[in-house]
Amino acid sequence: MIDELLTTFRGEVAEPDRETARRIYALATRNPRSRKPHRRVALAVAVAALVLVPTGVAFGGKLASLFEGTPAPPDISTSFGTFNQMADLSVQQGFADRWPQVDVSKAHGVIEVQTPDGPEDMWAAPNDQGGQCWLIDFANDPVGHDGARGYDGGCDRQTPSSGDINFGDFWTYSHPDLKTVYGSVHVDAATVRVDFDDGSAVTLPVVEHLFLTSTPKDLKADSVTAFDAAGNQVAAFGTTHG
C-alpha cells in the first residue's frame, strides 16, 4: 500500500523536455575562459600569511584562523568565475531566479581543516545579493579539466528563505573515507555544535558566518546548534530541531 501510494503521489510529474536538457547541459558544462594552473600560489600565500600574521586565533587548542583572509589563488578565482558564468547563463536561458554574481576579486580563504587526505579549504567571496558564495576543495587535489577547483559550493542571499542555519554534507570518490560537513549561520554566532547520528558531537568556530569540518564517511550530521560568544544558543536546525 505504501509503495503504491508513493508511486502515484506526484506520479504525473513528467520528465523534462529536450530543450530543458539542452540548456542545463550547456549551463553545467560551461568552460571558463582560461585554464589556470595550480595551487602553489595559494600555498605560497598561505606560508606568507603564517610568517606575517603570527597571532592566529586559538580555538579549542587548535589554530583556526590563519587561513582566513588568504587571497584566493587563480584556480579558485576561476571556480568562482564559473559561478558568474552560470548566473549569466541562467538569466539568458530563462531560469526563474536570478543567481547571485560573485565579486571574484574579493575571493579569500575562510576555513582550513586538516584531514587524513591533507588540508581541506573553504573559500568565500561576497555576492551582489547581500550574501556570499563559497567553495570547498581539498588543497592537494589536482585542478579539474575545466581549470576550476572545488567539490561543493553555493551562495547565500541577504535574507535566506531557508532559515538561520543551513548545513550540508558531501563525500567524493576521490576521498572515499571522508565526509565534509559544512554550513552557514545567518545570525551572530561564534560557534556551532554539530550533532551526529552516532550520538557524538563536535564544536566548530563560525568564521564569516561559515563553518566546516571533516569526519569519517559513515557519520551523518543530524543537527546544528549555534551559540553566541557568551555560549547562549542563538539558532538550531536539523532533524532533531525541525
Add this chain to the structure above:
Amino acid sequence: MGGSFEDAFEAEFAALHRYLARRLGASAADDLAAETFTVAFRSWDRLDPSRPVRPWLYGIAANLVRHHWRRERRMLRAYARTGVDSVPADEEAAADRVDAEVRHRELAEALAALRPDEREILLLHAWADLTDSEIAAALGLPPGTVKSRLSRTRERLRNQLGAVGQEAVEAR
C-alpha cells in the same frame, strides 16, 4: 563509471530532474539539476572510473535538496491542508488526482512529518529507484543503516496511514 560526462548526462539527467521536480517542483528542479551536473562536471576527471555514477549524482542532488528541507515540508503541509499541490501536474492526470487526493493529502502530511534524512532515504528508494546499497553510496551511509532506516520509515508511514491504507485495501 567509465563513460564520458555527456553519456552520464544523457543517461541520468531526465530521471534525476523528474525526481527533483516531484520533490520541489519543476522550477527548483531546473536549478538543482543544473547545480548537480555542474558539480559533477567540475569533478568528473577526478573520479574513480570504476565507481557507478548514479549514486554519486543523487548524492550531490540530495545535498542540494537538503537546503530546501523547510520549503519541501511547507509544500507538503500546504498540500495536506488545502488539497492544492504546488508541484505542477499535467491536465490529463487531473481526474486521477482527484480520486487519489484524500490518500495523497494524508501521505503528504506523513511525509512532512518525517525527519529529513528519513524522507531522503524513502524518496530515493521510491522515486529514484535506488537500491539500498546505491542509497548508501549516495548518502555516505553504511548499507545496514539505510536498510534499517528505510524499514523504520516505512513502518512509521504504515502506522500513520493505517486508516487510509485500510480504505485502499477495502476498495480493491
